Amino acid sequence: MKSYHLDHLQHLETEAIHILREVAGEFERPALLFSGGKDSICLLRLAEKAFRPSDLPTPLLNIDTGHHFPELNEFRDQRAQQLGAKLIIRTVEAAIAQGLAQPVPGEISRNRLQIPTLLAAIEEFRFDCCIGGARRDEEKVRAKERFFSFRDRFGQWDPKNQRPEIWNLYNGRLNPGENMRVFPLSNWTEMDVWEYIQREQLAVPSIYFSHQRACVRRSGQWLPVNQLTPPTAREEVGNLVVRVRTIGDIMSTGCVESTATTVADIITEIAAARITERGSRADDKTSEAAMEDRKKAGYF
Amino acid sequence: MFTPLMPSASSATVPIDILRFNTCGSVDDGKSTLIGRLLFDSKSIMEDQLAALERSADITGNGQINLANLTDGLRAEREQGITIDVAYRYFATPRRKFIIADTPGHIQYTRNMVTGASSANLSIVLIDARTGVIEQSRRHTALAGLLRIPHLVVAINKMDLVGWSEARFNEIRAEFEEFLPRLDIQDVKFIPLSALNGDNVVERSPHTPWYAGPPLLDHLESVHIASDWNLNGFRFPVQWVNRPHNPTNQTFHDFRGVSGQIAGGIVRTGQKLIALPAGVVTNVRQIWTYDGPVAEAFCPQSVTLVLDHDIDISRGSMLVGTDHLPGTSRNLQAEICWMHPVALRRGKKYLLKHTTQTVPVVVTEILHKLNIATLDPEPEPAELAMNDLGGIRLHAAQPLYFDGYTTNRLTGSFILIEPGTNATVAAGLLAPPSEVIKPEFGDYAI
Known part of the structure; x- marks a missing residue:
């Protein structure tokens, strides 16, 4: 007798593909955040699985802090080219030069400065949805994140007032100026990501x-x-x-x-x-x- | 060299299943502590997480490690010592992978409990052994029943504080068993435990020689999760039309497929399908996937179907098989959980999202409201307030093609959205349809 069984990776895969297609179906101008890191590499393969043989319906967006590992940027550019995808890069350097982001003396990381840079890119291209590779098992605040995470006009997240998310029915409705962040890998663990890279034979x-x-x-x-x-x-x-x-x-x-x-x-x-x-x-x-x-x- | 701890590490081909469960109970019943204990005793907590716990214990906890801090990720949660929103946690044992939804106990966050419970295979309701069954325990159990979660664990916690009394355990169990028959839950297990001290969580407790059952983790690892997915009656809500405009590969120049996730049943190449709402019959030419065409596909796989005819079909349409036909109507009856501070009233208009389509609806009748204390329906209430469970009738602008929730979770469920604010205000479970679709053309005949 044939068993109609999906293993854990196949379950996670079909869940993520469903979410990516919901984004394509419900948003006008989505973007896919691609850094060249392992999570976004999986995300990109899932996007291929969701949309091929068509071209990806979203451009790739990367916020470059200027402090990236050079190996990562090379990989990012090469992968985007292989896929024939449009890659948009906005840099923290340029955001600082334009006065969109203000560095604090002594600040180690440019994590904080990525925020105004990202928000400016969203405004520039009028993106209504950004798909990201964040996972809930990474960090305990991320563990509270929905698949469809609503952001107000200021790009803010209100963790005490998130939209209920029931079954696989995602409410992607927005008013002008509002924005959605969508995380198809929410239920993936670090182990799942590497097992998927192995199964799909993905380059990293x-x-x-x-x-x-x-x-x-x-x-x-x-x-x-x-x-x-x-x-x-x-x-x-x-x-x-x-x-x-x-x-x-x-x-x-x-x-x-x-x-x-x-x-x-x-x-x-x-x-x-x-x-x-x-x-x-x-x-x-x-x-x-x-x-x-x-x-x-x-x-x- | 390291030795792999998990079979999944060395053999990714071995199918491992995932058990999704949620924990619910009232404030201070110890939900977060229980999850902390499960993670801690199953060695799923890493050294840096432990170090962070110890740091916060030194500062705020008088040196006591607080296991709840592992899941309470928001500052407001740690300050108030309560869980506000669903926190998801992941762990694996050699036997299974687990996704835990730690859902809030506070009544104002019931909608978050629904969020955490809707995808669960199993629900754990925590009871404080000192206080016994309270309204929130009934509400959560009623919700688990309403959502048709197949397995329920009643974890009677803080047994150390009632002297590990078997009599007290039996008393609470009897109280529970009194109202359980009114709910549709197939499998219920009662476990006496102490989350704080770890009794009967991962290790069997020496304090409960009178309890013959397994510790909690054993039960979670071995409970039989029969497929949640319905393999009878093919249902394919169309998400996206896959039509390459400028394909890099010329062979796809004329490609036109419909992409979606199978919401029920099995589909095979050559099979006859009915496209709804058009009511046109067509055949499956190819089941296309990124990894190559397949001869058959089943729920919940995501695929792209290439059809024999170029018919009118787009997002919101549904392809179905020719047996086990779905129902159709513009008049719908449903059980709902109301999740918004402004009450539901007759005559109000909402947007209803069902599978991949969103249609305007009006509330025509409020049939009943569930009395949580007695679990009896109270007829004709004036309104349904936040966290109320009740039955309603709706009239939709277009007919829906659907199944009863008990037959198919995916084609039998919906959410209501308030136009303007775009708030998700209700979760709905459709009653079985009173009539199935009627083939109008000869070709429709089965």
């Missing part, structure tokens, strides 16, 4: 695999040595065999010591890990409510 940027890199020890983490914040004489510097588990700003993304050179190695490593993925991100450690404050202001 080289920095996810073990490589040799000069790192500096800061607040209990190994951060990549970079020109923006060079090591001081008192700091410990090492030439280590590392990989990154999650990619953010080059100044706040911790490297983990690892010998994983294949996707299968990474899966084995995550299965045994005793630290979460976000444990290597200095930007989330500022305070217990760091992510909540950024999200309320309009962060991804």
Whole structure:
């Protein structure tokens, strides 16, 4: 007898495809946020599965902090080209130059400055929906996020007053100036993402695999040595065999010591890990409510 | 070298199923603590999360680690010690993957409970052993019954505070069993536990020799989740017309498909389908997927169907098979959960979203309101207020093609949206249709 059974990845896949097609059906000008990171790589494959053989109905949008790993940007550009997708890049540098974003002296990350840059891009292209690769298991504020996350005219998220989300019926209705953020990977875990990359044989940027890199020890983490914040004489510097588990700003993304050179190695490593993925991100450690404050202001 | 802890790590081909469950109960019944305990004892909490808990324990908790802080992600939740919105958590054991929806207990957040419960295979209702069954426990259990969640666990918590009394456990159980027959729940399990101390959560408790059943996690790992999906009666609500305008590959120049997620049944190449509302019969030429064409596909797969005829079909249309036909009507009867501060009244107009279409409706009648204390329907109430469960009749601007919720969750459910504010104001479960579609043409005959 034939069994009509879907395994966990197939379940997650059909859920995400359904959401992507709801976006295509209900919004006029959606954009898909693509950084070249592992989550958005999965998102892009799901978009191919949802819309092929047609072209993707959304352009790809990336907010470049200017502090990205160069490997990531190369990968981003190459992948967009392979897919024949339109890639829109807006930079924090330009937003600062235009007076849209104001840096605070001493600020480590450009996470905060991404917010006005993103909101300006949404306004410029009149996007009514941004599809992102955020997952609920990443962080406990993200764990409260809906698939369809409503933002008001100021790009703000009101976590105490979210729209109920029942069965697979998503309410995507907006008034002018309002905006939706949609997260098709909400129910995926870090393990699911890597298992999907393995199953779909997706290419990922080289920095996810073990490589040799000069790192500096800061607040209990190994951060990549970079020109923006060079090591001081008192700091410990090492030439280590590392990989990154999650990619953010080059100044706040911790490297983990690892010998994983294949996707299968990474899966084995995550299965045994005793630290979460976000444990290597200095930007989330500022305070217990760091992510909540950024999200309320309009962060991804 | 590391050794993989989970079978999923080494063999991604082994099908692992997902159990989705939600926890509900009243404020302070210990829901978040229970989830914290499940994660903690199943070793799903990572060292950095534990370090963050210890940091906040030093500052605010007099050195006591608060397991609820693992799920209460919002500042307002930690300050008030309550759960406001649904928090989703993920963990896996070698036997299953789990998605937990930690749903709020406070009455004003019942709509968030509905959000968390609507996709659940199993619902855990927490009862404080000291206070016993209260109105919120009844409301949550009634909701679980209304939403047809197949499995229910009544977790009688804080048993340590009643001296692990078997008599108290039986008393609460009897109280529950008195109203359970009025609800449509197939499988109910009662478990005595202490979330705070971890008794009967992951490990069997030494304090309950009189309890023969499994600890909670054992039950979650082994409960049989029969398919939630209906494999009888093909239903395909069209989400998006797939028509490449400038295909890079010339073979797709004339491609025209309809994309969607199968909401019921099985479809095969060559099969005869009826397109609604057009009422035209066509055949499946190809079931197209990114990974290549397939001979058959089933609920809840997402596919693109290429049809034999170029018929009028777009988002909001539905393709159905020729057996197990759906019902159709502009007059609808439904059970609803009202979720908005402004009450539902007769004569008000809303937008109803059902599968992939949204149609204007007017409320023609409020049939009854469920009395939570007695679980009896009270006839002809003036209105349905926030968190009320009740029966209504609606008249729609266009006919709907639907099934009863008990037959098919996906084609038997809807939400109501208030025009203007765009607020989602109700979750609705359709009563079985009084008449199925009637084929009008000869070709329609079955």
